[in-house]
Amino acid sequence: MSIFIIILKLILLPTLSPLCVGIVRKVKAYMQNRRGAGIFQPYYDLWKLFHKDEVIARDASWIFYLTPFLLFGLSILLPLGIPLLGSIESLSFFGDFIITIYLLATMTFFIALSGLDVGSAFGGFGSSREMTIAALTEGTLLFSFLPIALVTHTTNVILMATTASGLPFFNYLPFVIAFMGFFIALMAETGRIPFDNPSTHLELTMIHEAMILEYSGKRLALIEWANANKFIFFIILGVNLFFPWGLSTTANLSSLLFPFILVIVKATTLIVGVAILESSMAKLRLFRLPDLLLTGFIFCVISLITVTI
Amino acid sequence: MQNLFFTSLLVLTGGSIISLIVQRDTKLSYVSSVFSMFGSLLALIFSIGALITQSTLTTTLPTSFPMFNISLHIDPLAAFFILIVSLIALPASLYGIGYMKQYAKEYNLGVFGFFYNIFLISLLLVITAHNALYFLFVWEIMSLSSLFLVIFENKKLQIIKSGFIYFIMTHAATAFILLSFLLLFQFTGSFDFETIKQHFASIPFVIQTIIFLCMIIGFGTKAGIVPFHIWLPWAHSAAPSHVSSLMSGVMIKIGIFMLFKMFLDILPQTPLWLGYVVLIIGAVSSILGVLYALSEHDIKRLPAYHSIENIGIILLGLGSGLIFIALKQPSLAMLAITAGLFHTLNHAVFKSLLFLGAGSVISQTHTRNIEEYGGLIKLMPYTAIFFLVGAVAISGLPPFNGFVSEWLTFQSLFSGIATSSILIKSIFIFGAACLTFTGGLAAACFVKAFGITFLARSRSIESEKATEVSPLLLISMGTLAVLCLTLGVFSFFVITNIQLIVKNLSLFSSKTSSLSSTGISLQVNQNVAHLNMPVIFLVMAVFIALSFGLVYIVSRKQKVVLRTVWDCGFNALSPKMEITATGFSRTLILIFRGIFQPSKQHEIEYVDADIRYFSKSKTVTLGIVNIYEAYLYYPLHNGLSIISKQIRKIQSGNVNQYLLYIFILLLGLLIFARY
Numbered sequence: 001m002s003i004f005i006i007i008l009k010l011i012l013l014p015t016l017s018p019l020c021v022g023i024v025r026k027v028k029a030y031m032q033n034r035r036g037a038g039i040f041q042p043y044y045d046l047w048k049l050f051h052k053d054e055v056i057a058r059d060a061s062w063i064f065y066l067t068p069f070l071l072f073g074l075s076i077l078l079p080l081g082i083p084l085l086g087s088i089e090s091l092s093f094f095g096d097f098i099i100t101i102y103l104l105a106t107m108t109f110f111i112a113l114s115g116l117d118v119g120s121a122f123g124g125f126g127s128s129r130e131m132t133i134a135a136l137t138e139g140t141l142l143f144s145f146l147p148i149a150l151v152t153h154t155t156n157v158i159l160m161a162t163t164a165s166g167l168p169f170f171n172y173l174p175f176v177i178a179f180m181g182f183f184i185a186l187m188a189e190t191g192r193i194p195f196d197n198p199s200t201h202l203e204l205t206m207i208h209e210a211m212i213l214e215y216s217g218k219r220l221a222l223i224e225w226a227n228a229n230k231f232i233f234f235i236i237l238g239v240n241l242f243f244p245w246g247l248s249t250t251a252n253l254s255s256l257l258f259p260f261i262l263v264i265v266k267a268t269t270l271i272v273g274v275a276i277l278e279s280s281m282a283k284l285r286l287f288r289l290p291d292l293l294l295t296g297f298i299f300c301v302i303s304l305i306t307v308t309i
Numbered sequence: 310m311q312n313l314f315f316t317s318l319l320v321l322t323g324g325s326i327i328s329l330i331v332q333r334d335t336k337l338s339y340v341s342s343v344f345s346m347f348g349s350l351l352a353l354i355f356s357i358g359a360l361i362t363q364s365t366l367t368t369t370l371p372t373s374f375p376m377f378n379i380s381l382h383i384d385p386l387a388a389f390f391i392l393i394v395s396l397i398a399l400p401a402s403l404y405g406i407g408y409m410k411q412y413a414k415e416y417n418l419g420v421f422g423f424f425y426n427i428f429l430i431s432l433l434l435v436i437t438a439h440n441a442l443y444f445l446f447v448w449e450i451m452s453l454s455s456l457f458l459v460i461f462e463n464k465k466l467q468i469i470k471s472g473f474i475y476f477i478m479t480h481a482a483t484a485f486i487l488l489s490f491l492l493l494f495q496f497t498g499s500f501d502f503e504t505i506k507q508h509f510a511s512i513p514f515v516i517q518t519i520i521f522l523c524m525i526i527g528f529g530t531k532a533g534i535v536p537f538h539i540w541l542p543w544a545h546s547a548a549p550s551h552v553s554s555l556m557s558g559v560m561i562k563i564g565i566f567m568l569f570k571m572f573l574d575i576l577p578q579t580p581l582w583l584g585y586v587v588l589i590i591g592a593v594s595s596i597l598g599v600l601y602a603l604s605e606h607d608i609k610r611l612p613a614y615h616s617i618e619n620i621g622i623i624l625l626g627l628g629s630g631l632i633f634i635a636l637k638q639p640s641l642a643m644l645a646i647t648a649g650l651f652h653t654l655n656h657a658v659f660k661s662l663l664f665l666g667a668g669s670v671i672s673q674t675h676t677r678n679i680e681e682y683g684g685l686i687k688l689m690p691y692t693a694i695f696f697l698v699g700a701v702a703i704s705g706l707p708p709f710n711g712f713v714s715e716w717l718t719f720q721s722l723f724s725g726i727a728t729s730s731i732l733i734k735s736i737f738i739f740g741a742a743c744l745t746f747t748g749g750l751a752a753a754c755f756v757k758a759f760g761i762t763f764l765a766r767s768r769s770i771e772s773e774k775a776t777e778v779s780p781l782l783l784i785s786m787g788t789l790a791v792l793c794l795t796l797g798v799f800s801f802f803v804i805t806n807i808q809l810i811v812k813n814l815s816l817f818s819s820k821t822s823s824l825s826s827t828g829i830s831l832q833v834n835q836n837v838a839h840l841n842m843p844v845i846f847l848v849m850a851v852f853i854a855l856s857f858g859l860v861y862i863v864s865r866k867q868k869v870v871l872r873t874v875w876d877c878g879f880n881a882l883s884p885k886m887e888i889t890a891t892g893f894s895r896t897l898i899l900i901f902r903g904i905f906q907p908s909k910q911h912e913i914e915y916v917d918a919d920i921r922y923f924s925k926s927k928t929v930t931l932g933i934v935n936i937y938e939a940y941l942y943y944p945l946h947n948g949l950s951i952i953s954k955q956i957r958k959i960q961s962g963n964v965n966q967y968l969l970y971i972f973i974l975l976l977g978l979l980i981f982a983r984y
Binding site: 134136149155218288289 | 750
């Protein structure tokens with residue numbers, strides 16, 4: 001039974017992830033007074049890329065060839081550690097938030113290497129910027145989990161969320177503060193404004209796009225898809241860990257319907273929120289980003305202190 | 310059992326003597342390395358045996374000197390460190406056979422082999438020594454033999470300078486250790502560790518405090534803690550690479566071993582503040598070590614700075630362990646100390662792998678500057694894979710061993726944050742914060758180190774001519790790379806055994822650890838956390854294979870065309886247009902400008918100095934300030950010079966004046982003796 005739900009989660013999230021990207025783009029288009037492409041456009045893009053021939057740089061090594069597969073593989077593995085519906089998905093071997101963060105770090109490590117691999121100046125600077133931001137984000141991300149871990153006495157994300165869902169309402173204040181830190185980390189990790197602009201190819205500003213500039217065809221499709229997976233992973237994690245209301249704590253199938261509807265509503269809200277926030281602010285200068293990340297970190301520490309006093 | 314250990318010592322001694330005998334014939338120089346391999350193999354078997362049986366061996370050979378006994382004591386903790394020494398010495402010696410050939414014409418390999426074997430012996434003896442005087446004796450042999458290995462390339466001025474810094478620092482450390490042992494002797498009346506252990510509680514509190522601080526400084530200098538670490542990047546980069554791997558992987562762990570042995574076994578029930586001090590030193594060392602590594606472009610100084618970082622991570626484990634002991638929470642202390650010990654083993658493995666990889670690159674390119682490498686992954690494919698494994702492991706990424714020990718360290722720090730006192734809580738928060746930033750920065754640093762060295766195109770003619778190194782070198786690197794993965798995936802097995810070692814300490818007898826392993830899964834009770842590395846490894850492999858399979862099904866018909874990199878329509882890209890290591894880390898250096906104090910200096914030479922439009926040449930010098938050297942060591946050095954100059958004035962060369970000195974001294978002594 002729980003195996004069935006887990007497999008469903010592992011298939012459902014990668015399937016829906018391009019849709020999330022589509023929604024973000026659509027909302028941003030509305031905010032800019034454009035009609036924009038349909039919300040299913042990312043699916044068509046992936047389909048198109050998978051059926052194109054590839055051009056690969058001669059200087060590329062096996063790291064460049066392998067990275068997209070590794071990235072995609074790890075991105076569809078990540079949801080194992082987070083709850084979609086409730087405690088039914090709990091796995092004793094996976095779900096510690098430390099391994100989740102380090103798997104994300106592994107993805108960043110290899111994409112940065114492949115950015116360096118072809119030896120173009122764009123890729124190199126993309127990697128440098130990506131690693132800079134990733135190095136500073138890791139602390140914020142890890143510390144945003146910590147207050148909840150201390151309240152619930154576990155580092156297993158699924159247990160954390162389901163335990164927290166039963167807490168009295170006033171205990172959620174530190175969660176909200178931690179969420180602000182988490183949200184800043186989310187924007188950084190998924191390459192959103194103000195950290196990175198996912199829809200630009202301007203060499204002065206691009207980070208993620210600079211690293212994957214040399215990719216084409218199926219490998220580009222895999223990387224784009226992996227990024228979409230990462231985005232939906234962060235969205236689900238954000239809404240279910242910091243706002244865990246309505247998560248099911250039983251293994252009863254009929255009790256899963258309400259959490260399912262609720263998670264869709266919560267996730268859509270957050271996605272639209274991300275899109276609105278992205279439209280309403282400009283990209284920050286690279287050297288202003290550490291300040292923002294540090295702010296996020298301080299939010300997490302404040303939350304940590306609030307929780308433990 | 311014991312005989313195996315003595316046989317190993319005998320073999321190593323034989324190796325050192327034979328090395329001197331055959332020194333004329335460079336073709337036979339491999340013989341001493343074979344002896345070192347055999348000796349370390351015996352020590353390895355011995356240590357595994359001792360760990361399985363959990364036995365404690367004690368032997369005392371009396372000597373004619375009072376207070377000086379050759380007293381050997383091998384408890385499971387010592388056996389664990391013998392395991393680390395021999396586990397690294399084995400591949401390092403094998404590597405040495407192939408690596409030392411390049412020096413055959415210029416330097417005397419016989420003397421090298423002699424000191425190399427003596428160094429291995431001294432490492433084994435220091436771990437087993439149980440008498441303070443005898444310990445100092447072998448400790449000194451270890452320091453001196455390693456010094457001679459560091460200055461092996463003695464025709465280079467830079468290397469002599471490095472050796473000198475190492476010499477000064479290691480003896481300053483020994484002075485502090487000596488002071489602490491003399492204080493212990495003063496108050497317990499014995500140099501024997503066993504007697505000291507029994508009488509330590511009777512020593513006055515102030516003296517205890519001084520002893521603890523002296524030990525932290527003394528052993529910490531050897532381990533490479535900030536701010537006493539300055540010798541480490543010099544010495545590690547000067548020595549031949551397999552010696553660097555031994556020094557960084559093993560020798561600095563001897564300092565760690567002594568801290569573990571002293572604070573957990575010989576001088577137990579340490580005060581709470583000691584835990585704070587160790588934890589804060591660990592946190593600061595880890596973050597500063599990795600930051601300085603980021604600014605480094607020398608392929609051997611970079612991992613040397615990472616040693617400082619990893620020593621910091623080990624001390625985070627030890628420090629939290631000491632705090633938990635003082636708080637009477639032995640089960641958490643056992644978790645923290647297990648984390649520290651496991652990271653000691655892991656760091657030994659991946660750091661020696663990285664040094665051996667760096668050595669292979671240097672032997673092909675004849676430079677240590679990573680700005681001159683590039684594209685080596687195609688020329689040296691196996692070295693590249695092994696170096697990548699080391700880089701991934703040291704960055705703490707799953708499923709390699711570095712991840713597991715960092716996970717354990719995180720778990721113990723989190724348990725500390727859950728304690729009630731606000732002071733302890735904030736210290737643990739500080740430690741955890743430093744550890745997370747360290748992890749991220751280490752990954753950035755190794756993307757730089759691996760990417761600039763092995764990826765893209767060659768940046769110099771030397772690196773274009775590089776070829777893969779000889780199989781001997783590859784085998785030794787490969788062994789360590791496989792170990793990195795095995796220690797990560799089968800960490801449950803290793804940790805179960807380390808737990809036994811910790812349980813064997815009298816401090817923890819009949820206590821249960823909050824870390825337990827059920828089957829192949831690790832479990833921390835306090836935080837309800839599980840880690841099942843074999844399954845995680847399997848899941849990762851399956852999912853990556855799955856993405857291969859799916860893509861194959863969808864788009865197997867699509868072609869792959871090879872073209873040159875997009876050059877924006879200009880002529881072909883040259884290596885000059887690739888990003889450099891300096892450029893890569895410049896963003897982070899500017900972000901941490903408070904620590905680095907980066908400087909930028911332009912020098913422009915004009916064709917005509919009056920018309921400043923056409924420049925003939927342009928130089929930009931980017932610099933950073935080394936804050937310890939600038940604010941601690943230079944003032945210290947200058948102060949010492951000034952004082953020395955003042956004191957020199959009493960040396961007038963006039964005989965009468967010297968007679969006056971003697972007279973005054975005599976008078977003083979007489980007065981002193983009278984009252």
